[in-house]
Amino acid sequence: MQHFNLNGGAMGWDDNLNGWLAALGIGLLIGVVRERHGPQGDAAPTRAGLRTHAVLALAAAVAMRLGPAALTVLLVAVAALAIASYWASHREDPGLTGEMALLLTPMLAAFAQRDPAVAAALGVIAAILLQAKRPLRRLAREIISEGEIHDVLLLAAAALVVLPLLPDHPIDPWRALRPQTLWRLVLLILAVGMLGHVALRLVGVRWGLPVAGFFAGFASSTAAVAGFGGRVRQQPGVLVPAVAAALLSNLASLVLLSAILGAVAPGLLRSLAWPLAAAHLVLMAAGAFGLRGTDKGGELPDEPPARAFRLGHALIVAGVIAVVLLLSAWMRQVFGDAGALAAATLAALAEVHAAAATVAQLAAAGGIQPGHARWGVVGLLAAAAASKSVLAFAAGGARFGWRVAAGLWASVAAAAGVMLLE
Numbered sequence: 001m002q003h004f005n006l007n008g009g010a011m012g013w014d015d016n017l018n019g020w021l022a023a024l025g026i027g028l029l030i031g032v033v034r035e036r037h038g039p040q041g042d043a044a045p046t047r048a049g050l051r052t053h054a055v056l057a058l059a060a061a062v063a064m065r066l067g068p069a070a071l072t073v074l075l076v077a078v079a080a081l082a083i084a085s086y087w088a089s090h091r092e093d094p095g096l097t098g099e100m101a102l103l104l105t106p107m108l109a110a111f112a113q114r115d116p117a118v119a120a121a122l123g124v125i126a127a128i129l130l131q132a133k134r135p136l137r138r139l140a141r142e143i144i145s146e147g148e149i150h151d152v153l154l155l156a157a158a159a160l161v162v163l164p165l166l167p168d169h170p171i172d173p174w175r176a177l178r179p180q181t182l183w184r185l186v187l188l189i190l191a192v193g194m195l196g197h198v199a200l201r202l203v204g205v206r207w208g209l210p211v212a213g214f215f216a217g218f219a220s221s222t223a224a225v226a227g228f229g230g231r232v233r234q235q236p237g238v239l240v241p242a243v244a245a246a247l248l249s250n251l252a253s254l255v256l257l258s259a260i261l262g263a264v265a266p267g268l269l270r271s272l273a274w275p276l277a278a279a280h281l282v283l284m285a286a287g288a289f290g291l292r293g294t295d296k297g298g299e300l301p302d303e304p305p306a307r308a309f310r311l312g313h314a315l316i317v318a319g320v321i322a323v324v325l326l327l328s329a330w331m332r333q334v335f336g337d338a339g340a341l342a343a344a345t346l347a348a349l350a351e352v353h354a355a356a357a358t359v360a361q362l363a364a365a366g367g368i369q370p371g372h373a374r375w376g377v378v379g380l381l382a383a384a385a386a387s388k389s390v391l392a393f394a395a396g397g398a399r400f401g402w403r404v405a406a407g408l409w410a411s412v413a414a415a416a417g418v419m420l421l422e
Helices: 013-037 050-066 068-089 097-111 116-131 133-143 146-165 179-207 209-234 236-264 266-271 273-292 311-335 337-348 352-364 370-421
Strands: none
Touching: 013 050, 013 097, 013 116, 050 068, 050 097, 068 097, 097 116, 116 133, 146 179, 179 311, 209 236, 209 273, 209 370, 236 266, 236 273, 236 352, 236 370, 266 273, 266 352, 266 370, 273 370, 352 370
């Protein structure tokens, strides 16, 4: 025996059975959650619970089989009941969760007659949200700060509002600036900063300076080196974990640099896979050595800042990238590839990610030869190591500076050594 859905297609008995079972399961699942969250005791006012949601789910399944008119009548009736329920209980419970669940159950049960698997999955998600009332309320009111909510909204607006409005074609005479590409790099920096902030809140305080340094490096490894150097001057006893934190912050910076290369010029990243892997491994090993010296009962890092990222920093990076792109394009016309790489290397003294994005974009557009681009990236790492070594000496003194500089230059030497062996 065959039945027909609203679109006129034949439905077998198995399809019907799956739809009925999914509808009943949705009603029971949402109903049991609402039953447990409703008022208890004989004197408590009546609320829609297990039986109500189960019956509504079956009624919606029947109405879906009868046709659109029957389903419309049922949903209008349920909406009226939900309004009446809210009017009767709004003084004691002004929330609308129960009424919305009352409307959602028949809609999911009706949808289950078309796609039982998706409807059942949505029913499970709805039940989880209803059950997690207290944790979600605590998350929104106590755990997440006002600044973090601001950052999430800012990131969403940057990705969903600003990005589609920007042109995806060159806007300068040298055809070097693509606003949408530059904004994608800004989004990448903001997103990595957000992930690092979340991870730091989860594990930073428990695992000490080195792990906190790693996540801080996604925001700014330069600021991390200066900050941990200042901590060493104040507390000389944290020298070993502070050095590890500084080196691991540069490991995070190198991870971000690799992501930028992959986003702008995937071919360049593939050609640098082994040299960059060697640099990663050296910094990872140096940081892991510092983890061994961390005193679990000693000084712990401060709580992470309330803000997940600094938009100003990301915009500065984008501005530096734009300037260096224009300067590199001009210098390439005058001096060739050497001029473009020289401009990027000078920029790396202040901001290595901007310089890397410049080299990657020039390589992707064919502005410089692949071999020059590969050695150019290694040159950027050397320029960044030089500037951060000087900063380490200035911020943390000789003992801190020598150790940080040794780790940074060892990673550059590893990348260059692999390049020479290839």
